[in-house]
Amino acid sequence: MNAPVLETIGLVKRFGGLLATNNVSFRLERGARHALIGPNGAGKTTFVNQLTGVVKPTEGQIRLEGRDITGSRPEARVRLGMSRTFQINQLFRTMTPLEMLLLVLGEREGRGLRFWSRLDARGDLVDEAAAIAARFRLDDAIDTTIATLSYGKQRQLEIAAAFAARPRVLLLDEPAAGVPEAERQDLLNIVADLPEDVSVLLIEHDMDLVFRFATRITVLVNGTVIADGEPAAIAADPAVRAAYLGEGEDA
Amino acid sequence: MNMASPTTPLPAAPVAGTAANAATIVNAPGTASPARALLRRRRAWKPAEFLFWGAALLAPLALPRSMLLMNEIAILGLFALSLDLILGYAGIVSLGHAAFLGVGAYAAGLFALNVSADPLAGLVVAMLAASVLGFLSSFLVLRGTDLTRLMVTLGVALLMFEAANSWRSLTGGADGLQGITIDPVLGLFDFDLKGRTAYLYSLAVLFVLFLAARRMMGSPFGLSLRALRDNRLRASASGVGVNGRLVLVYTLAAAYAGAAGGLLAQTTQFVSLDVLEFHRSADLMLVLIIGGTGWLYGGLIGAVLFELFQDVVSAATPQYWQFWVGLLLVVFVSGGREAVHKTGAALRQRVAALFGGRRA
Numbered sequence: 150m151n152a153p154v155l156e157t158i159g160l161v162k163r164f165g166g167l168l169a170t171n172n173v174s175f176r177l178e179r180g181a182r183h184a185l186i187g188p189n190g191a192g193k194t195t196f197v198n199q200l201t202g203v204v205k206p207t208e209g210q211i212r213l214e215g216r217d218i219t220g221s222r223p224e225a226r227v228r229l230g231m232s233r234t235f236q237i238n239q240l241f242r243t244m245t246p247l248e249m250l251l252l253v254l255g256e257r258e259g260r261g262l263r264f265w266s267r268l269d270a271r272g273d274l275v276d277e278a279a280a281i282a283a284r285f286r287l288d289d290a291i292d293t294t295i296a297t298l299s300y301g302k303q304r305q306l307e308i309a310a311a312f313a314a315r316p317r318v319l320l321l322d323e324p325a326a327g328v329p330e331a332e333r334q335d336l337l338n339i340v341a342d343l344p345e346d347v348s349v350l351l352i353e354h355d356m357d358l359v360f361r362f363a364t365r366i367t368v369l370v371n372g373t374v375i376a377d378g379e380p381a382a383i384a385a386d387p388a389v390r391a392a393y394l395g396e397g398e399d400a
Numbered sequence: 401m402n403m404a405s406p407t408t409p410l411p412a413a414p415v416a417g418t419a420a421n422a423a424t425i426v427n428a429p430g431t432a433s434p435a436r437a438l439l440r441r442r443r444a445w446k447p448a449e450f451l452f453w454g455a456a457l458l459a460p461l462a463l464p465r466s467m468l469l470m471n472e473i474a475i476l477g478l479f480a481l482s483l484d485l486i487l488g489y490a491g492i493v494s495l496g497h498a499a500f501l502g503v504g505a506y507a508a509g510l511f512a513l514n515v516s517a518d519p520l521a522g523l524v525v526a527m528l529a530a531s532v533l534g535f536l537s538s539f540l541v542l543r544g545t546d547l548t549r550l551m552v553t554l555g556v557a558l559l560m561f562e563a564a565n566s567w568r569s570l571t572g573g574a575d576g577l578q579g580i581t582i583d584p585v586l587g588l589f590d591f592d593l594k595g596r597t598a599y600l601y602s603l604a605v606l607f608v609l610f611l612a613a614r615r616m617m618g619s620p621f622g623l624s625l626r627a628l629r630d631n632r633l634r635a636s637a638s639g640v641g642v643n644g645r646l647v648l649v650y651t652l653a654a655a656y657a658g659a660a661g662g663l664l665a666q667t668t669q670f671v672s673l674d675v676l677e678f679h680r681s682a683d684l685m686l687v688l689i690i691g692g693t694g695w696l697y698g699g700l701i702g703a704v705l706f707e708l709f710q711d712v713v714s715a716a717t718p719q720y721w722q723f724w725v726g727l728l729l730v731v732f733v734s735g736g737r738e739a740v741h742k743t744g745a746a747l748r749q750r751v752a753a754l755f756g757g758r759r760a
Contacts, residue, residue: 201637227639239637241630243694244623247435252627255620256639262648264621269439279435292438314639 152215154179154348155200155231155318160209162195162372169195170206171372177318177348184351184363188392192372193352194236197322200350201233202226213318227256233320234307236352242296246287246306249295250278253313278313284342285309286335301332308339312347319343322352337361360384368392443618448754452697456603460596467595473707474602475663479680480687480699481606481613482656488693489617490649491629492541495550495681496557499537500530500654502676503560504661509577509671510570517583519666523605526662527655533560534654538647554681561676576672580665591667598667605663606700609656614696616652625649626694686729692748697755 153176162170169192177183187193198204200211202223211219213229221229241249254274255261269275282291285305290298295306304324311319321340328336340362343349353359359366359380366383368376370392376383383389456474460467479501486492507529508522516522540552564571571577584590589597616622624645627635636642665671674680683706691702709728714721 203633222641223636224639224641227637233637235634235637239631239634241627241634243630244626247438248623249627252620252623252640253638255623260620261624261640261645262621264616264619266619267439267443268618268620268623269436269443272433272436275436275439276433279433291435310634310638 151179153177153212154181154214155350156212157200158210158212160196160199160211161207162192162199162204163207169372170199172209173369173372173374175367175374175377177350178365179348180345181348181350182362182364183349184353184359184366185369186353186356186359186366187369189354190371191369193369194322195372196369197233197320197350197352200320201231224256227314227316230315230317231320232311232314232316232318234311234322234324236322236326238300238303238307240295240303240306240310242294244295245292246282246295246298246309247275247278247291249306249310250281250313251275253310254278257314281309281313285312285339299332301328301336304328304332304336305339308336312343316347318348318350320350320352323354324351325353325355325358446755448751449697452700452755453607456607460599464594464596467599469707469711471595471599471602471667473703474599474606475660475667476684476687476707477700477703478602478606478609478663479657479660480684480691480703481610481696482653482660482699483684483688484693484696484699485613485617485653485656486649487688488695488698489622489625489629490646492646492650493546493549494541494553495678495685496553496555497653497657497684498676498678498680499553499557499560500534500657501661501664501680502557502564503533504530504658505665505671505675506564506571506577506661507658508662508665509580512580512582512666513577517581519582519585519601522582522666523659523662526665527658530658530661531651531655534651534657535647537654538650541650542643542646554678557676557678557681561673561678564673564676571671571673574673576670577665578670580669580671582666582669591669595667602663602667605659609659610696610700613656617696621645621648629694683725686725686732689729689732692752695752695755697752698748701751 155177157173157175160170160173160175161168173196185193185196195204199206202218202221202225206219209219210217213226213231216229218226218229241252244252251268251274254277258271258274260266260271279288279291282288285308287302287305287309290302295303298306308321308324324340325333325336337358340351340358351359351362363380366378366380367374368383368389375392376386376389459470463470479497482500483494483497486494504526508526511522511525537556540556541549544552565573582591585597585601589601591597617625624635624640627638627640628642628645632642661675664675687702687706688699689702690705691698691700710721710725713724717724
């Protein structure tokens, strides 16, 4: 079997007495459309925060394309090819989408310390930012202050900004959370249209989106992986049904 | 704004290491791209900016007897510009910015007394001295909340004040540095009693440093500072090395404050403990609250309004002017937030729009 693009080995995270991540060994294959699901409080976001370096694991190892990144800073992981979106929008609210995308592109190209260069000095990056905005259906809002964008547009920008870093691994943390029905379809199409060579880990509550999108599903309950496999097998798994439908099932 | 028409092949994210997608974008070689035009328009000089600097240059002709006040305004404006770099752009609050003003002033004063009376050399020394302190103390503001930053910056300023107070052999203690003389600027312009050279010298320094700040804040580096201010979590998730940027901008702002201190020492030919006083830092916050942060002109316009207000009020009630300044602060910051602040903010935004800024 070929090496996974992202892998955790025996990952453990304790917050005091709470075991938020319990010995999770997880593999994300190259080009995967992988979903991580689980009921509220299952530790999904804590797991993602460890992958991206926001939270340090208590034990275990994280490997990105074979390289141990357990102790790397978040910005270093971005440069190594892994970027993420946030469950709750984390945007540069006073910027425009064009500026926010230019920031990501500039950092990707190592231009962040250029203090005497102009923002439009690299015209190709400006054009790339505009093209990414178009790809994520933001081209009519490219010069609008982000804080005034509709919630759905802001969710689209969340993904666009993560995508602009040109990641090989993209972590989508509940991209559809709270998006109103009218703007939902745009967002689902965007997720479906992500390029195939980007390996995607989707953390999601929305089963509709998960089963439409994922070719592999991992189920996390109380910090523990209780099932991992193809969507059909997961849907039929009694332990998963028990976790989602409550005890009393024939688990 | 349709960069990519439906038929345009969109750039797929290629495997890292290749930069293949420039070729797939429609109008890459042209200059007609609307996004490029947007950015060019945004950084272009606005008519109001020319007006502002033109007025500053011509002000001595209109009010020849107020040039000492204008000099104070220019220096306060530079000092406020310095705080705006860290507060308005990088989002670092400080109640101790006077530490850098003071170190710059003492450095310029001591340099003039002991080494050379050349003003420009002294100014460089003041900036270097302040930036050394800025660099060292920047590591203290990297962590913690706004409240810890307020306390830490305040603490550094208090330490500097006590150091200057105690180290009499160097600073003259409470007597200050006296007998400073400064050579003519560029060997040509003598400092006169009316303050004409002083003002034009300070204005020239302010203008040059403002141009540099405008350029730097419009650069990728400046954009990354705004990213830090807006959302640190996302900034680091976008690849911005947070700590490095903060150290750099804090050091830069300290150098700017040092220049303001140097100008103060050179144009008043006197340095006392007053340059390190707490009220210097507190007034500066007020200046930026009046003028607004994050658009560079806020500190300058705030300095004009603050000094004029202080001048008028202190002429009317010499003993109680600080009461009125305090009242202004209270009203501005909290009391009339619904009334004063909203009209103020609307006005500021309109002025800011004239200057091409979008935040106030």
